[in-house]
Amino acid sequence: MVTLTINGNEHKVEAEADMPLLWALRDLVGLTGTKFGCGMAQCGACTVLLDGAPVRSCQTLVGDIGNAKVTTIEGLTGKVAETVQTVWADLDVPQCGYCQSGQIMSATDLLANNPKPTDDDIDAAMTGNLCRCATYHRIRAGIHEAAKRLEA
Amino acid sequence: MMIPKLMQSLVLPVAKTQASRRQFMLGALAAGGGVALGYHILASSPAAASDSAADGNKAAVFTPYLTIDSDGKVMVLSSQFEMGQGSYNGIATLVAEELDADWSSIDVRGVAGNVKAYGNVAFGGTIQGTGGSTSMVTSWERYRKAGAAARAMLVAAAASEWGVQPAEIIVENGVLTHPSGKTGGFGVFAAKAAAMPVPTDVKLKQPGDWKLIGNAKLKRFDSARKTNGTEQYTIDVKLPGMLTAVMIHPPMFGAKVKSFDAAAARSVKGVVDVVETPRGIAVVGEHMWAAIKGREAVKVVWDETAAEKRSTPELMSIYKDLAAKAPAAIARKDGDIDAGFAAAAKVIEASFEFPYLAHSAMEPLNAVARKNDDGTLEIWGGHQFPDVYQTLASQIVGTTPDKVRLHVMKTGGSFGRRAVFDGDVVVEAVHIAKAIGFRAPVKVQWTREDDMRAGRYRPSYVHKLKAGIDGDGKLVAWSDHVVGQSIMSKTAFEGMVQNGVDPTSVEGASNLPYAIPNQTVGLTTTEVGVPVLWWRSVGSTHTAFAAEAFIDEVAEAAGRDPIEYRLSMLEPQSRHAVVLKLAAEKAEWTKPLPENRFRGVAVAESFGSVVAQIAEVSTDGSGSIKVERVIAAVDCGLAVNPDQVRAQVEGGIGFGLGAILGEEITLTAGKVDQGNFDVYSPLRIDAMPVVEVHILASTNPPSGIGEPGVPPIGPAVANAVYKALGKRIRVMPFTKTLNA
Ligand code: FES
Ligand code: FES
Numbered sequence: 001m002v003t004l005t006i007n008g009n010e011h012k013v014e015a016e017a018d019m020p021l022l023w024a025l026r027d028l029v030g031l032t033g034t035k036f037g038c039g040m041a042q043c044g045a046c047t048v049l050l051d052g053a054p055v056r057s058c059q060t061l062v063g064d065i066g067n068a069k070v071t072t073i074e075g076l077t078g079k080v081a082e083t084v085q086t087v088w089a090d091l092d093v094p095q096c097g098y099c100q101s102g103q104i105m106s107a108t109d110l111l112a113n114n115p116k117p118t119d120d121d122i123d124a125a126m127t128g129n130l131c132r133c134a135t136y137h138r139i140r141a142g143i144h145e146a147a148k149r150l151e152a
Numbered sequence: 153m154m155i156p157k158l159m160q161s162l163v164l165p166v167a168k169t170q171a172s173r174r175q176f177m178l179g180a181l182a183a184g185g186g187v188a189l190g191y192h193i194l195a196s197s198p199a200a201a202s203d204s205a206a207d208g209n210k211a212a213v214f215t216p217y218l219t220i221d222s223d224g225k226v227m228v229l230s231s232q233f234e235m236g237q238g239s240y241n242g243i244a245t246l247v248a249e250e251l252d253a254d255w256s257s258i259d260v261r262g263v264a265g266n267v268k269a270y271g272n273v274a275f276g277g278t279i280q281g282t283g284g285s286t287s288m289v290t291s292w293e294r295y296r297k298a299g300a301a302a303r304a305m306l307v308a309a310a311a312s313e314w315g316v317q318p319a320e321i322i323v324e325n326g327v328l329t330h331p332s333g334k335t336g337g338f339g340v341f342a343a344k345a346a347a348m349p350v351p352t353d354v355k356l357k358q359p360g361d362w363k364l365i366g367n368a369k370l371k372r373f374d375s376a377r378k379t380n381g382t383e384q385y386t387i388d389v390k391l392p393g394m395l396t397a398v399m400i401h402p403p404m405f406g407a408k409v410k411s412f413d414a415a416a417a418r419s420v421k422g423v424v425d426v427v428e429t430p431r432g433i434a435v436v437g438e439h440m441w442a443a444i445k446g447r448e449a450v451k452v453v454w455d456e457t458a459a460e461k462r463s464t465p466e467l468m469s470i471y472k473d474l475a476a477k478a479p480a481a482i483a484r485k486d487g488d489i490d491a492g493f494a495a496a497a498k499v500i501e502a503s504f505e506f507p508y509l510a511h512s513a514m515e516p517l518n519a520v521a522r523k524n525d526d527g528t529l530e531i532w533g534g535h536q537f538p539d540v541y542q543t544l545a546s547q548i549v550g551t552t553p554d555k556v557r558l559h560v561m562k563t564g565g566s567f568g569r570r571a572v573f574d575g576d577v578v579v580e581a582v583h584i585a586k587a588i589g590f591r592a593p594v595k596v597q598w599t600r601e602d603d604m605r606a607g608r609y610r611p612s613y614v615h616k617l618k619a620g621i622d623g624d625g626k627l628v629a630w631s632d633h634v635v636g637q638s639i640m641s642k643t644a645f646e647g648m649v650q651n652g653v654d655p656t657s658v659e660g661a662s663n664l665p666y667a668i669p670n671q672t673v674g675l676t677t678t679e680v681g682v683p684v685l686w687w688r689s690v691g692s693t694h695t696a697f698a699a700e701a702f703i704d705e706v707a708e709a710a711g712r713d714p715i716e717y718r719l720s721m722l723e724p725q726s727r728h729a730v731v732l733k734l735a736a737e738k739a740e741w742t743k744p745l746p747e748n749r750f751r752g753v754a755v756a757e758s759f760g761s762v763v764a765q766i767a768e769v770s771t772d773g774s775g776s777i778k779v780e781r782v783i784a785a786v787d788c789g790l791a792v793n794p795d796q797v798r799a800q801v802e803g804g805i806g807f808g809l810g811a812i813l814g815e816e817i818t819l820t821a822g823k824v825d826q827g828n829f830d831v832y833s834p835l836r837i838d839a840m841p842v843v844e845v846h847i848l849a850s851t852n853p854p855s856g857i858g859e860p861g862v863p864p865i866g867p868a869v870a871n872a873v874y875k876a877l878g879k880r881i882r883v884m885p886f887t888k889t890l891n892a
Contacts, residue, residue, distance in 0.1 A: 016421065019441045027396070027439035032388040033381015035564070036440075037514050038600045042829035045514060073381035089375040092795060095803055096236025097378025098514040098564025104379060123838035130829060132514045132565045133236045134806020136840035138799070 002062050006031065007075025017063025022046045024062050025072060033073035033101050037130065044129030047102040048072050054109045056128075073101035080150060081108045087146045095133035103129050107143050116147050207261070212346035214305060216269035217298035218247055220346070224326055224339030226253050228295070229263040231270035231280055232287040233536050235513070235566035237858040238796040239287035241372045243295050245792055249364040250299030250357060253338070254326030258373050262560025264538035281537045283571045283686065285759035285856025288792055292853055300354035302345070306338060309345035359851070368794040386561040389520045389532045391593040395424055397584045398443040398597060400433040400452055404459035404822035405607055405681045409433060409452060416449040426450060427587035434584040440597055460681025461822035467612065467680060468505060475503060475616040475635045479674025481652030483634075483662040492629030492670025496620025499629075500709050503616050504698040505883045506636075508609035508817035509687055510826070512834060515564025516603040519581035522593035523549065529556045533578050534563035536571035540644070544575040548582045567807070568686040569608060573643040576608070601827035609817050610687030611637040612680075615661075615698035620670075625710030627721060629670040632661050632698065637684045638677045652677065656686065660695030660756060660863060665728045666703070666721035682819070688807055692758040692863035697812070697884075700754035700867035705880065714753050714871065715741055727762040727787045728755050731848060734785035735764040738846050748773075749780065752871025756863035759856025761788040763801070767841070767868040771876045776890060779809060779841040779869055786845060788860065789852040797857050798845040804861025805843055810835030812866040814885050 004011050004021075006029060013028045020039075025031045025048070034057055037045030041056040048057045049071035076085075084107050087093075094100045103126070110117055110125040117125065122143050131139070208221035219227045228247045232239040240260040248258050263270065264280060271277040273294070274286035303323055310328045311318040313336075322329050329335040364370055377383045402408065412433050414426035422442025427434050433452055437443030493499055519533035529549055535541055535558050546553045563570060570576075577596060585594045598606070613636035620629035638654035640646060648655060653675050655662075662673045687693060707717035715736050722729040732755050736742075745751060748770050755764040768781040784801050791797045814833040818825045826832040870881040873890075881889050 015441075023439060023441040026387075027441070030390065031381075032384075032390075035385075035514070036387065036516070036597075038829050040600075040828055040830065043514070043600075076380075085376075085379040088379040089371070092372045092375050092799060094236075094372075094375055094378035095238070095799060096514065096563065096565045097374075097383050098236075098385060100378050101381050126837045130514065130834060130836060132512060132567075132807070132834055134803045134810070134835055134840065135799075136806055136835070136837040137802045137843050139837060140840070 004029075004062070004065060004070060005067070006070045007072060013062070015062045017061060019062045020058050021048065021060040021062055021065065021070065022057040025057060031072050031074050035098055035101055037099065042130070043099070044102040044106060045099050047105040047129070049105060049109070054105055073104065076104070076108065080111050080146075083146045083149050084108050084111065084142070087142045087149065091138050091142050091145065093135055093138040093142045095135055099129060099131045099133075103131065103139055107139070107146070110143065111146055111150065115150060117143060210343065212342040214302040214346050215298050215350060216263070216266055217295060218302055220302070220338050220342040222339045222342060224254070224257055224337040224342070226251065226258050226326075226338065228258065228260040230260050231263065231272070232291060233262055233282040233534060233560055233570075234260070234562045235282075235534065235536075235570070236564070237287070237800060238372065238793060239282065240374065241796060242288050242792045243291050244373055245364045245370065246291060246295040247299035249362055250296045251303045252323040252325065253299075255364065255370070255373065257326055260373070262535070262562070264535055264558040264560055265542065265554075267539055279537070280539050281571060283536065283568065285761070285858040285860065287858070288854035289760070289856070296356050297354055300356055301351055304351045304354055305345040305348040306341050308348045309341040310336060313341065313344065365792055366790065366794065370793060370795070372796065383562065385515055385564055386518045386520065386533050387515055387564075387597060389561065389595060391520065391522060394520070394593040394595055395436050395438065395588075396440045396443050396595050396597055397434045397436045398440070398447050398599065399431065399580065399602060400435070400447060400450060401602060401606060402432060402454060402459070404456060404461065405683060407454045407456045407459040410455040412450060412452040414450050417446040420446040420449055422446075425588050427584065429580065429583035429587055431580050431583060434587065434596065436584065436588060436594065444599070459822055462680070463820050463822075464507070464818040467819070468614070471612070471614040471635045471678065472503065474676045474678065475614045475633050477676075479633045480676040481674065482672065483653045483658040483675050484671060484673040486668070487670035489629055489631055489670045489672045493618070493620045495622070496628055497623045498709055499618065499620045500705060501616070501618045502702055502705060502880070502882055503614060504694070504701065506613045506694045506697070507884055508612045508682065509693070509811055509815050510604050510609055510817050510832060511565075511567045511569035511687055512604060512832065513563065513565030513567055513569055516598040516600055517569070517577040517606070518595060518597045519578045520593060520595040521545075521581035521585040523585060523590040527551060527555060529582065530559060531556065531578060531581065532559040532561050533581070534566055534570040535560045535578070536566060537573070540573065541575050541578045544579050545582045548579060548586060567688040568690070572608065572685065573645070600829065604817075604827050604832060605824040607683035608685035609682065610693055611639065611684040613694045615694065617698060617702045619702065619706045621706065621710050625712055627666065627668050627706055627710075630664070630668045631672040631674070633674045633676065634658055634661060634695070635676045636678055637680055637682070639684050639686055639690070641677070656691045658691060658695065660692035660758060661699055663757065664699055665726065665757065666718065668721065688804070689758055689859040689862035692756055693808075693811070696754065696756035696758070696863035697866040697870070700756065700864065701870045701881070704752070704867070704871040704874070718755065728757065728764075731755060731762050731764040731785040731787050734846055734848060735766050735783055738785065738844065739766040739768075739783040741766065750872045750875035752868045752873070752875060754864040754867035754871065756860070758860045758863055761786065761855045761857060761860040763787075763860045763864050765805070765864040765868045767865065767872045769869060769872040769876055775877065777873055777876055779839070781842045781844070782865065782868070783844045784846065784861065785848065786857075786860070787848040787850060788857045789850050789855040791847050791850075792854050794847055797847055800857045801845045801861035802843045804859065805865045806835050806840055808862035808865040809839070809841070809869065812869065812884055812886055813839065814887055816885050
């Protein structure tokens with residue numbers, strides 16, 4: 001039994017220490033917004049925030065989390081995140097949408113640390129997030145647009 | 153591959169009556185009678201929609217195509233499966249337009265199990281399916297009429313309620329009003345309206361009255377739910393008591409289980425069972441992690457007698473040898489090819505090599521099966537060929553198809569991967585559920601490695617091309633010999649293979665638009681034990697590359713500009729010429745580029761649409777290249793959702809670019825070398841060019857758009873790379889030439 005703080009709530013989960021956070025979130029806690037794409041830190045679909053910093057939950061073991069606070073797409077709040085989410089819908093960024101929880105996590109983190117990212121900054125920050133629908137053109141546009149709205 | 157009898161009867165009638173795939177797609181565009189097929193169902197079986205309980209507060213079933221609940225929420229029931237390509241949105245647009253619905257009250261859910269209503273008219277109407285970029289083709293009349301019929305029923309209900317003439321009622325944004333001041337939303341009249349007779353002679357709006365169709369500002373109805381984690385995919389299905397299974401598939405195609413030892417696996421915490429199925433061993437756990445850990449502890453001994461054991465270099469050398477010989481079958485023959493070459497002033501030749509490619513949709517394949525106490529079976533999944541899966545599943549459990557209920561889930565991509573003849577992961581779920589005695593619902597979830605190593609790849613091909621030009625540089629002889637596996641032979645679509653030609657092997661090569669007097673397209677089909685499948689844009693993934701890259705070589709040999717040369721072989725008003733000219737104009741083709749920028753062009757027709765692309769690449773002097781910008785000009789008939797046409801072309805360019813730059817599935821002694829994204833590398837954001845999409849205004853019915861953005865990008869970039877580096881790219885992926 002492990003206690004995890006997820007989106008501000010404490011959850012007691014029946015998990016062995018070696019269970020990746022991804023599967024604990026999805027199968028034990030029932031938060032399915034975090035997606036499985038590769039299981040080896042190659043696609044970013046499983047990205048969550050751990051004490052505010054993005055991590056790949058498929059490579060983050062439940063036993064290593066301790067008191068760190070987990071934020072998933074379901075619990076993502078704040079001006080930056082909400083702006084990103086709104087812009088994503090306004091620009092119709094998602095196609096299948098499967099990768100987008102992860103994209104939004106990474107984009108939110110980028111904008112929180114770099115309010116006016118260049119294309120190169122975006123490429124560097126987002127390159128770990130695969131999108132097989134290749135919505136990259138709009139992801140880039142979305143991050144620029146969110147930066148603009150946040151500045152205003 | 154074994155083809156179940158029932159499935160054959162389900163599918164073959166279509167195949168037999170059609171000469172070619174191309175014909176059955178394009179035939180549908182013209183066939184008014186065929187298009188109306190589903191619509192007759194409006195009047196005959198409105199109850200067929202079923203499941204209206206899921207559609208909200210007392211949803212009233214209007215036709216098999218939509219329900220409206222008492223709050224006025226419109227649920228469109230889509231015959232077309234949603235994998236990200238926006239079919240749901242397109243179909244919702246057609247319904248909402250004719251219904252005069254409030255766009256924000258529209259939702260869509262996938263349906264199956266009523267082929268009369270949902271059969272794909274582009275496939276002859278006898279099978280429901282999503283593929284060949286036909287979703288707008290099959291829906292264009294059907295769903296507009298469904299919307300118009302429901303609107304007329306709502307008007308009739310309101311007219312009788314208010315005691316007024318139907319013609320006096322105005323419908324706008326989901327609200328009915330009468331000049332007398334009477335007003336009411338759809339929800340108020342839904343129940344009464346659904347009981348009204350379904351009109352059979354509805355009049356559709358004139359294009360000038362459209363508010364939603366063709367509206368570039370219309371937003372997808374389903375974007376918000378894809379930004380907050382609430383969209384539900386197959387992987388998210390959770391049923392009471394559900395178990396999760398992972399598979400151990402044979403390590404080589406064609407290998408079989410000889411024996412297995414699951415004792416250690418059974419003692420892994422959370423592992424519930426380990427069972428054998430016809431598709432391999434399934435490890436069933438309380439959750440995914442337990443199943444994955446259990447799997448590591450299973451020992452399997454394989455019978456590899458019948459397995460494909462060859463390696464990629466061996467297969468490629470066989471293909472190249474075959475390509476040098478005369479083709480086994482002829483797909484196109486114009487004029488006299490020998491005389492053409494004999495008379496040519498100059499003859500050039502080139503060979504092109506294409507590897508196997510994996511679809512690698514972001515959501516690895518999965519399905520959920522549950523048998524209920526009443527004997528019915530339910531299956532959740534990305535049912536791209538639902539009728540086929542329903543039939544196959546019923547055979548496994550020994551029941552009739554009507555006892556199998558399919559829940560059509562949205563999926564994280566597909567790109568063709570979920571349209572399979574043998575049911576694949578769908579039947580796997582049913583097999584596992586059966587093997588555990590149906591004691592719990594089972595979700596089978598493939599890992600990325602399972603997904604990448606399970607085959608059904610875009611086939612590997614070799615093209616051998618030869619062209620002859622006369623003294624004026626005019627192209628007088630052209631031959632293309634295609635060598636590779638057939639997608640359709642030995643499947644339920646076998647009937648489509650005529651005279652040894654699988655149309656999916658040569659589409660894009662056998663219908664080259666250029667006026668070349670002597671022309672031959674030959675095909676030699678290979679037998680390899682690697683399962684293959686359609687992969688976004690199918691034959692044109694390789695045919696368009698070979699043809700459009702080689703045309704560039706010919707233009708160079710003739711000393712001509714690549715666009716001017718292509719145009720010289722096209723009718724000025726042809727669709728190819730028009731999009732080429734549009735792309736050239738938007739890219740300012742005749743203007744010089746800044747230093748270190750180079751461009752290339754390609755044009756290709758697929759799925760009834762024609763797309764030209766001009767790619768601009770830059771070099772850094774070290775021999776590597778970057779695709780900076782792509783200008784696309786698109787003729788896809790009428791664009792129902794222009795912004796989604798744009799999105800599909802942007803995505804198609806990224807998808808196609810990733811493949812030619814770096815994707816490749818290879819075999820070593822029969823085993824697939826790649827398992828995950830560390831070594832199989834789809835495009836990432838840093839390689840994504842700026843994309844500009846220009847859509848030709850058209851009054852023709854909509855044609856395909858999910859796939860046609862893919863074919864031109866490879867050759868356009870290859871042609872630009874030649875300008876940049878002086879290297880012709882003839883072996884895919886590009887890394888082979890650029891890193892050489
Ligand atoms: S699932 Fe974790 S990075 Fe892909
Ligand atoms: S939107 Fe489909 S994978 Fe990104």
